[in-house]
Amino acid sequence: MDYIGGARMRVVELGYQIPAETYKINRATLVEYANAGGDQNPIHQDEAIAKSVGLPDVIAHGMLTMALAGSYVTKWAGSAAAVTEISSRFTKPVVVPAGIDVELTISAVIDEVSARQVRLEITAECAGVKVLGMAKATVSLL
């Protein structure tokens, strides 16, 4: 992010690739998110239960991945108040084995620009696999 004379300069141009950010997710993150977000589904905390329903291991809440995408967009937008829309499909699970920090990399490209707002196409990847599909956000420029 560039700052000039205290005002934040941001590139708002069709096709501009916003720099990627990497987020670490581990088992402790999942417990903290479950408590804060009110989703105590055991497949996000209990390995035995996750495996009993056919998952390879504990998986992150899809809503945690989406929350991190929201956080990424908010950072670029400057405020959560400027993010007027965000949507996503949950295409692949983020598998979180015990004792490991899983890296989630989020990036976005500007795919629509008007005088009032921009539309971002978001990519979220874990070990080279896209975990969100059709992920988009609208940021108000007003």
Add this chain to the structure above:
Amino acid sequence: MFNPDAVGKSRKSSTTFKVTQESISNFAHAIGESEVINSPVTYSIMISLGPSQTLLEENGLDWTRVVHGDQKFQNNRPLHAGDEVTCTSTIESYRAVAGNEIVTVRTDLHCSAELAQVQWTTLVVRG
């Protein structure tokens, strides 16, 4: 089996959810954010989860076979500490595709008369 005639059915939560600074801060910290005045953009999922689940269960949703297909937030404004939120959930669509059932529920989050946020949750019930 989900009730295919549930499309259009609506349910207003019987209680209001009072947004606290603590719940905003807890959510923000869980996702590594430090901005804690405006609620994070997906924060309101924790408010809508209960009311939308109640409506879906009343219409026969079998949670053991459900995966979260997609999610959308339209935020007219962030929520703040002190907001008292009322949820109205509506079954917006239902279809059976290739042995799976796909249900979309919309939840309107009002602060008094103001429509602050709208969410759409699409669930896939695996056949």
